[in-house]
Amino acid sequence: PEGYYAASPGGEKLFGWAVGGGPNELVAFHPAEKFARHFRRPDVIKLTIEKGSVKDALAALKAPPAPAVETILPPTAKLELVGPPGATVKLKATAVPGAPGKPVLAMRVLLDGRPLADDATAWTPGADRPAEGECEVAVPPGAHELRVLARSADAAAVSDPVAVFGPPVPGKQPTLYRVCVGVSQYADPGLKLGAAANDARAMFEALERHCVGPDNRFGAAKGELVRDREATRAGALAALDGVQKAARPGDLVVVFFAGHGVSQHDPAARADAYYLLTHESDVGKPLTGKALSGDDLQTGLKGMACPVLLILDACHSAGAVPRLREFRPAVDQVTRAVTHENVGVTVLAAA
Numbered sequence: 001p002e003g004y005y006a007a008s009p010g011g012e013k014l015f016g017w018a019v020g021g022g023p024n025e026l027v028a029f030h031p032a033e034k035f036a037r038h039f040r041r042p043d044v045i046k047l048t049i050e051k052g053s054v055k056d057a058l059a060a061l062k063a064p065p066a067p068a069v070e071t072i073l074p075p076t077a078k079l080e081l082v083g084p085p086g087a088t089v090k091l092k093a094t095a096v097p098g099a100p101g102k103p104v105l106a107m108r109v110l111l112d113g114r115p116l117a118d119d120a121t122a123w124t125p126g127a128d129r130p131a132e133g134e135c136e137v138a139v140p141p142g143a144h145e146l147r148v149l150a151r152s153a154d155a156a157a158v159s160d161p162v163a164v165f166g167p168p169v170p171g172k173q174p175t176l177y178r179v180c181v182g183v184s185q186y187a188d189p190g191l192k193l194g195a196a197a198n199d200a201r202a203m204f205e206a207l208e209r210h211c212v213g214p215d216n217r218f219g220a221a222k223g224e225l226v227r228d229r230e231a232t233r234a235g236a237l238a239a240l241d242g243v244q245k246a247a248r249p250g251d252l253v254v255v256f257f258a259g260h261g262v263s264q265h266d267p268a269a270r271a272d273a274y275y276l277l278t279h280e281s282d283v284g285k286p287l288t289g290k291a292l293s294g295d296d297l298q299t300g301l302k303g304m305a306c307p308v309l310l311i312l313d314a315c316h317s318a319g320a321v322p323r324l325r326e327f328r329p330a331v332d333q334v335t336r337a338v339t340h341e342n343v344g345v346t347v348l349a350a351a
Contacts, residue, residue: 002054003066005032006042009335009347017069034074034155036336038066073098074155075131077107079148079162087167088138093123093159095131095150102152104131110147110158111137111249112307113344139166140174140250149341156341166250173219174250174306176211177243180204181236183259185228187280196258197227199313203256222246223254231259233278236292240300251306257292261314261331274333276314294337302343310338312349 005012016031032039047057058065077095095104109121116122116137125131137146145161182200184193208221224239240255247253260277264287275281275291282290301308312331331349338345 003035003039003069004041004044004048004054005039006045007032007040009033009332009339012036012040019070019073030069030073030155033336034157035069035072037154038072041066071099072102072154074157075102075104075150075152077148077150077157077159079109079146079159081162081164082134085164086139088136089146089164090134090136091146091148091162092134093132093148095125095148097131097152098155098157099152102154103127104150104152106151107131107133108149109135109137110149110344111140112144113147114249114304114307115149115302115344116249117303117305138249139164140248141166141169141172142174142250144250158341173217174252175247176207176218176221176223177247177251177253178204178207178221178223178256179226179236179239179243179253180223180256181226181231181239181259181276181278182257183228183231183277183279185279186260186277188282191260191277191281191283193259196313197231199258200227200256201225203258203311207254218252229279231279233280233290233292233296236278237296237300244300244303244305247304247306249305253301253304253306253308254311255301255308256311256313258313261312261334262287263333272333274337276312276334294334297334298337298343301338301345308345310345310347312347314350 012033013031016029018027018029020027043061044057047060048054051057051060075095075098079091079093082090082092093107093109095107097103104125107123108115121135121137123133144164146164147158147161149156149158180200180203182197184197186192204225212218212221223243226235226239243253257276263272263274266273274294275287277291280290281287312334314331335347335349339347
């Protein structure tokens with residue numbers, strides 16, 4: 001009844017709170033993920049079973065009760081076309097706070113779920129200015145969706161979509177960009193895997209073979225295959241950076257990672273940090289700067305100008321790799337971080 005929950009990354013999108021807006025308003029549904037910072041508390045659930053009540057569990061954790069959902073509701077955002085649609089569309093974005101004392105702090109236009117890089121499509125209203133703005137957006141060829149993301153201190157929400165259609169350009173198809181990383185041969189031989197590097201090559205080749213051609217969606221496949229000794233943190237980040245600079249709205253970026261993924265406790269942050277282990281990773285030492293961190297992924301993928309598909313084959317068998325027994329798999333944490341509305345990545349993950 002207090003609202004605390006534990007769930008998989010996809011699961012917490014499927015249940016949540018229904019909040020009434022009055023007798024003349026439809027009930028609004030808010031997925032649990034919007035309030036995860038307050039209510040996703042597996043530690044509370046575990047201690048509740050042990051202690052017998054939520055109150056005693058919170059006392060043991062020295063944690064204050066979570067706020068009432070009505071006090072942290074996300075803003076309501078709206079996006080509309082101003083004038084006739086065409087190769088360039090003019091948009092008006094507005095937002096209103098979802099709860100008293102929770103002003104709209106930031107707004108940004110999304111194209112196909114991705115933040116546009118143009119600063120003219122983002123606003124920082126603040127507490128003393130109206131949450132509204134107008135901008136122009138160039139529409140790539142084909143069918144697309146525009147939305148506006150509005151964020152308060154506690155939660156974010158997106159508007160209903162506005163469908164737009166860019167003018168066709170004969171002979172010009174979008175590009176498929178690939179960054180396929182596979183690590184079988186680690187510097188630490190205890191981390192060795194059997195198929196990861198070969199899987200990365202197979203994915204890299206299959207994407208071009210099946211997705212490119214005059215009768216297919218994409219006109220070309222570009223990107224980098226990074227394996228084994230080349231698959232260091234620096235090598236992976238360089239590949240992501242190259243694709244980020246080259247990709248344009250209307251393209252698609254596919255990032256594939258095959259290797260170990262773990263959570264490691266960060267004493268400085270007093271929380272778990274998650275990592276995809278690259279060639280140089282040593283799980284006996286702090287992984288900061290020696291593996292692809294969640295922050296690395298968020299930074300690298302958030303800046304892409306087009307939709308991103310992240311494919312993770314990064315779980316591990318703790319029984320098969322003794323040195324990993326003290327760690328937990330990181331796929332859930334990675335998925336939550338990059339599927340957040342502020343990043344907007346689609347994820348496919350191994351079990």
